[in-house]
Amino acid sequence: MRTRPLKVALLGCGVVGSEVARIMTTHADDLAARIGAPVELAGVAVRRPSRVREGIDPALITTDATALVKRGDIDVVVEVIGGIEPARTLITTAFEHGASVVSANKALLAQDGAALHAAAEANDKDLYYEAAVAGAIPLIRPLRESLAGDKVNRVLGIVNGTTNFILDKMDSTGAGYQEALDEATALGYAEADPTADVEGFDAAAKAAILAGIAFHTRVRLDDVYREGMTEVTAADFASAKEMSCTIKLLAICERAGDGASVTARVHPAMIPLTHPLASVRGAYNAVFVESDASGQLMFYGPGAGGAPTASAVLGDLVAVCRNRLSGATGPGESAYAALTVSPMGDVTTRYHISLDVADKPGVLAQVATVFAEHGVSIDTVRQQGRQDGGGEASLVVVTHRASDAALVGTVEALRKLDTVRGVASIMRVEGE
Template sequence: MKPLRVAQLGCGVVGTEVVRLLNEQAADLAARVGTPLELVGIAVRRPDRVREGVDRALLTTDAEALVTRDDVDIVIEVIGGIEPARSLILAAMKTGKSVITANKALLAEDGATLFAAAREYSVDLYYEASVAGAIPLLRPLRESLVGDHVHRVLGIVNGTTNYILDQMDTQGAGFNEALEEAQALGYAEADPTADVEGFDAAAKAAILAQLAFHTPVTAADVHREGITEVTSADVAGAKEMDSVVKLLAICERVPEENGRNGRGVSVRVYPAMIPRSHPLASVREAYNAVFVEAESAGSLMFYGAGAGGAPTASAVLGDLVAVARNVVAGTTGPVEVTYAELPVLPMGETTTRYYIQLDVADQPGVLAGVAEEFARHGVSIKAVRQEGMGEDAQLVVVTHRAPDAALSATVEGLRAFPMVRQVASVMRVEGDE
């Protein structure tokens, strides 16, 4: 058979690794696909830049001309961002090319447009590399579990923040110190905003929720909190509870009181305490791990390297083989459908638990007054610990599950309580109730 011709958009860290793997594994890839794969062009902005192992004759600055060439069969997009990536992908699809992308930001913002184009032009859109690097996560959701009923997806999907929080827990580092170390090791960018403020994790959560619940979810729908406000006191408080702080992405179907399909979905990203006995607590350094809870399959855990050039390129190559096989067979793979159309519920309606640490006056009636504030908002207390400190005391309260709006209102009420000197720490608790 004649070779399948591949065009690539972008040649940064991931793109260079994709080229290397295509060259090094050419014979194996041809055997797996049933025909050779030939890289015929790479669109870049700076063709004069040195790229080790990349044939400069393949480089071009005219990305649109490359993706619309008549002799190109498949397009790989690894440039990232919204534009020009979206326009180039749509142009490729319109001219009959299947597309592999690692672009989580685009999929989370406007995946619906890309999925609709894939259906309209009868081409593939594969994107395993957009979430959790080399971990095979999206394809099981998209294909293996398509006959099941997924209830919840819970996990650590950002390696940078996991490394920072791990250093704060195991080494006693402060946030800034841990961030500087992450940057020195290449885990964090010079501008770490996308990671530490939760934007990266929120985009991934939107993609996971859309696949798991067959309903449209964008990054704007995701409640997002980063880790910049996590303090050493928060980490120490978690240790006292035999817990650890992790930035979690949580996607869950919120059921009706009577009914199976649910009244909506909740999608959120925030730092939370989880018990050290929970498998996610043992995920160290820059690794990722995700739990999927399904009705028939039960609990499944996916673990591995969630970022980096080589792991992400591995996921791209896996998609490339799948798409190439479809091209050889004259067919296409599954295209996402959002038939469920479930609403994304606001954070205030989501039930969770709070850990609250208060600095209070050490005098009679304080505990009763604090308990009354919780009762006023319908929040049940699970555990209380009080420790005297001279004329003051430290009061730690852990709640049962309650709507987040009620929990938040309770905290605001405590801030105004005369005998509360300071609300020293507030953090959600997940994983043990």
């Protein structure tokens, strides 16, 4: 074993960073044996240096992250500060000064992944980011290495633990959205400002990364259709149960039928209870991968949290350190396919539409005509009068597969009918 240690700079020492430092210290001998050389924490950049950080030598703490990555003797920079800046500048500076990078920064990678890969390649360095998607679940490396000889056609998954906890709670207890969110916040699953999770921004960033790797095509955050889950109601879950379904916030990345384009989207959807993703409970994540040769694969586990995310970071750290010792680099960006990223309007799926309508003869015929005029075929219809009277009824329509553009046109036309009081909900049906 080489005696000179590989030096690691840690950018950020919050929930994840502190766990990375702890594991590096407590498992130092095992890491050295697996890598072939010791690893040494050479510096930790933080914003608040006065905070006590157990197990970390205060002499390693600095507020000058730029100076730390410019030192020249750093072998690997671990970036867990998140956000776009200063993370982007610090990562590119690290490459320029001889360090490889391990990052957990999904937002940055989804927005500027191509530029970061180019910077890594220009400086003959590694950029690894297993921890950016689905926490401890091994997903990035299987997609870009284990399945490198296969053709991935679809990636369908639950990639945000906060939203899955909320939806699972609504499903299992009948709680409303706000009640379930309050419980998630009290248990520490939801941030004080849960917008990034519940509005789908977090999942959309992960979808962009997954689609880019799975389809060898550059997919940016702006290419991902995003719809949050704040409008999902207890009534939606009741309807789902009548169809033997549940509701999940899904990230869906798939090839078009002709293979010439791809789509990436995040939105709530009904899925059959028989689908493997339907049984994913609490704050867990799971990703379902469909490919030509391997068929159907499912990856499941804790998708967030300090220790699980740190586990993914350390796995990348070991791989990058091994590469440093051998003088090699691992796989970089693979975007050779350069497939077109199609808009949401081109996506085809089934739909569950709930309408509030006038309770009188002829309404169903009017509604069916609108669907037919827009080329959306109806599978089933269920109508029932309101218990509170008032001359209104609830009409639930489930369609066959149709394009999103056709469905949007249908809904716009329905809203113009005098007999339609309102469109209560629209839910896509996936996984069939």
